[in-house]
Amino acid sequence: MEFLQPTTWRQALEAKSANPKAVPIQGGTDVMVELNFDRHRPPALLDLSQIEELGRWEQTDGTVRIGAAVSYTRTITELGDRLPGLAMAARTVGSPQIRNRGTVAGNLGAASPAGDSHPALLATDAVVEVESVRGVRQVPVASFYAGVKRSVLEPDELIRATLVPVATGPQQYCKIGTRNAMVIAVAAFGLALHPDRRRVGTGIGSAAPTPRRARDAEAYVGEALDAGGYWDTREPIPDTVATRFGDLVAAASSPIDDVRGSARYRQHALSVMARRALLWAWNEFREG
Amino acid sequence: MRLSFTVNGHEMKADEVWAGESLLYVLRERMGMPGSKNACEQGECGSCTVYLDGVAVCSCLVAAGQAQGRDVRTVEGLATGDDLHPVQQAFLDAGAVQCGFCTPGLLVAAHDLLRRNGEPTDPEIREALAGNLCRCTGYEKILDAVRLAADRMRAS
Numbered sequence: 001m002e003f004l005q006p007t008t009w010r011q012a013l014e015a016k017s018a019n020p021k022a023v024p025i026q027g028g029t030d031v032m033v034e035l036n037f038d039r040h041r042p043p044a045l046l047d048l049s050q051i052e053e054l055g056r057w058e059q060t061d062g063t064v065r066i067g068a069a070v071s072y073t074r075t076i077t078e079l080g081d082r083l084p085g086l087a088m089a090a091r092t093v094g095s096p097q098i099r100n101r102g103t104v105a106g107n108l109g110a111a112s113p114a115g116d117s118h119p120a121l122l123a124t125d126a127v128v129e130v131e132s133v134r135g136v137r138q139v140p141v142a143s144f145y146a147g148v149k150r151s152v153l154e155p156d157e158l159i160r161a162t163l164v165p166v167a168t169g170p171q172q173y174c175k176i177g178t179r180n181a182m183v184i185a186v187a188a189f190g191l192a193l194h195p196d197r198r199r200v201g202t203g204i205g206s207a208a209p210t211p212r213r214a215r216d217a218e219a220y221v222g223e224a225l226d227a228g229g230y231w232d233t234r235e236p237i238p239d240t241v242a243t244r245f246g247d248l249v250a251a252a253s254s255p256i257d258d259v260r261g262s263a264r265y266r267q268h269a270l271s272v273m274a275r276r277a278l279l280w281a282w283n284e285f286r287e288g
Numbered sequence: 289m290r291l292s293f294t295v296n297g298h299e300m301k302a303d304e305v306w307a308g309e310s311l312l313y314v315l316r317e318r319m320g321m322p323g324s325k326n327a328c329e330q331g332e333c334g335s336c337t338v339y340l341d342g343v344a345v346c347s348c349l350v351a352a353g354q355a356q357g358r359d360v361r362t363v364e365g366l367a368t369g370d371d372l373h374p375v376q377q378a379f380l381d382a383g384a385v386q387c388g389f390c391t392p393g394l395l396v397a398a399h400d401l402l403r404r405n406g407e408p409t410d411p412e413i414r415e416a417l418a419g420n421l422c423r424c425t426g427y428e429k430i431l432d433a434v435r436l437a438a439d440r441m442r443a444s
Contacts, residue, residue: 001291003307003353025351029331032349035308036329045307049354095419097346098331180331180419198393 002217008232009051009131012158016132020155022046025099026054029094030110031266039219044066057231059166063187065129066162068105075104083164085171085192089120092175093181095178109211118145118211120173124202127163134158138163145210169193170284174207176261176269186261187269189249191277193285198231200278207253207266214274217248221278234286235265237279246275289383293355296323296365302352312336313353315362323363323392329406334420337393337400338362344400346419363392366399374444375399378437379430386424394420406442408434 004022006012016022022044027030034040048054054069057079064083066075072090076099080087086104093099093116095252107115121141130153139152146152146155147194153159177183188205200221202214224241225231255266291314292301302318310329315321315338324347325335331346338347340360347360366373372380375398385391394417401408401416408416413434422430 001307003351005353005356017397025354028349028351028354029346032310032328032351035351036310036348041308045351045353047354094331095334095335096400096416097337097344097419098349101302101349103344181415 003047004044004172005047005050006238007050009053010162012046012048012051013077013131013133013156015046015155015210016158019044019046023047023110024158027106028096028101029098029102030106036170047157048267054160062166062168064164064166066104066164068159068161069103070097070105071103072104082166083124085120085124085190086117086126086164088171088173088188089116089175089188092116092156092173092177092185092188094264098182098232104162107212107260108141108151108157108162109146109153111149113145113148113187113208114185114206115211116175116185116188116205119188119203119205120171120192121162121164121170121190121191121199122211122213123190124164124167125201126165128159129163130157131160132158138162142213145212167192168197169195170281172281174273174277176273178250178260184260187253187255187266187273189273189277191274192283193281195231195285198226200225202249202274204249204253206260207270209254212252214249214252217245217252217274220248221245236286237282242275242278243271245278246271246273291352291356293357294359295319298365305352307351307353309352310348311338311340311350311352311360314352314355315360320404321362321364325389327389327390328421331419333390333393333418333423334417335393336391337396337420339396339400346395348427354401366395371443373399374440375434375437378433378440382429382433382436384425384429384433388421390420390424394422394430398430398437401434402438402441406438408438 023042024046026048054067057066075090076087103217104117107117126141176186185206190203192201248270250267255263327333327335331349336347
């Protein structure tokens with residue numbers, strides 16, 4: 001096994017192009033587990049941790065471009081004010097040691113249906129910036145996941161950054177697990193209110209082969225809030241609307257029974273999380 | 289591959305390191321620094337916690353090559369000569385050590401908490417130690433130790 005250690009992004013792209021089976025490594029919180037347990041023996045590791053520019057984030061207009069090496073800890077401390085949903089998701093990741101190393105881009109690269117970032121990224125219409133020597137692509141996160149632990153990344157592509165719109169309204173994130181730390185989600189849900197577009201964004205985790213949006217639920221609640229004039233009056237959302245929203249979120253999932261929970265439990269949990277997340281976010285919107 | 293990086297202030301070298309080796313393996317097996325413990329090898333237990341460039345990490349999840357040229361501080365680097373760090377002394381005094389296997393990782397995690405937050409609340413202590421498993425103590429004595437260390441560090 002080779003250890004490739006580029007010091008510039010250009011070198012990294014060239015190395016990936018020449019060694020398409022090389023596995024990129026940054027925080028190592030997923031990749032090293034595979035190696036330690038000998039589950040996977042790639043021909044090369046492509047270490048991205050020497051490339052300084054990947055550790056930066058910048059805000060342009062209404063979008064934060066988060067470099068692929070920005071850790072969860074930094075996402076929480078430096079971006080929590082403008083990206084509250086993603087920061088809430090980041091707080092549920094592993095432990096302090098894991099959050100100090102793990103990254104949103106790594107979560108995307110692993111593309112696990114249980115990745116903690118995904119519901120928050122889906123709810124906020126995030127975009128994944130991927131690049132190869134052939135050029136740059138911007139992939140909306142909803143089109144990024146291709147199957148269980150598979151994404152649309154081509155073999156010569158690397159994730160350069162994640163582009164997340166600055167919040168224009170309250171955001172929420174819920175995760176069910178057996179304890180508060182070091183836990184893989186049994187089910188997770190992300191929600192973002194977009195008052196500027198009079199839309200509600202959603203993201204479902206751990207309850208389908210890939211993370212996914214609950215499109216029917218988004219359409220339903222969008223119409224209900226619009227038709228009732230709620231965005232202007234900021235009146236409380238009727239319980240019937242919130243409950244129906246929760247049911248539609250659950251219906252958008254297609255979970256399995258596994259060691260972490262049954263499909264039925266996951267759907268029930270999703271309906272409850274979605275209803276609560278909507279009401280919490282709406283109450284914050286009313287007070288704001 | 290050949291590696292060199294700083295461990296507890298000393299320049300250390302290792303030869304013939306395999307590309308997939310962890311920092312933990314290199315510390316323990318190639319550099320003779322067995323303080324950091326090898327237990328789960330998947331970042332679940334925290335017994336291998338070290339500082340990498342001042343950031344607390346699980347050394348089992350750092351590829352050894354990623355430490356090239358960087359600064360590592362292990363549990364062996366907490367004491368000053370024969371003088372234990374207040375966190376270490378507090379673990380002894382509070383009876384927070386039973387089998388001792390989790391202790392090195394807990395010491396580094398507690399050290400990391402107290403240098404950022406000199407007066408942590410109980411929820412903050414629990415959150416800071418959430419990545420460190422102990423199967424002996426039930427954690428109560430460990431919480432006592434962290435509170436004791438915080439008190440002593442504030443007093444001195």
